[in-house]
Amino acid sequence: MTESQKKWLKRWEEKRSKGxxxxxxxxxxxxxxxxxxxxxxxxxxxxxxxQWGEFFSSIPITVxxxxxxxIPLNSLVWxxxxxxxxxxxxxxxxT
Numbered sequence: 001m002t003e004s005q006k007k008w009l010k011r012w013e014e015k016r017s018k019g020x021x022x023x024x025x026x027x028x029x030x031x032x033x034x035x036x037x038x039x040x041x042x043x044x045x046x047x048x049x050x051q052w053g054e055f056f057s058s059i060p061i062t063v064x065x066x067x068x069x070x071i072p073l074n075s076l077v078w079x080x081x082x083x084x085x086x087x088x089x090x091x092x093x094x095t
Contacts, residue, residue, distance in 0.1 A: 001088065001091060001092055001095070005088055008084075008088075009085065009088050009089070009092070012081055012082075012084075012085045013085075016082065016085065020075075020078055023074070023078055024071060024074045024075060024078065027070065027074040027077070028066065028067070028070040028071060028074060031066065031070050032063070032066040032070065035062065035066065036062070039055065039062070040055070043055045
């Protein structure tokens, strides 16, 4: 097992110990926070001040899109990572 695989295995064990729901919530909040920060900076710096109403009215749609896209995507990432974890653990136990 390579050094990078050992590091990934250790980090994933920490994430895995906190649980599936915790992982999904944290990842979704990070992606959503980045999206909102980007939109906020875009409206504040690159548009005229009349765009604030549009920004605030689009928040519910943005939240819905984050939930619809991020939760299934993060779930898929969890299952793929967990499969990799099991594979590396089996490889480690067999050597």
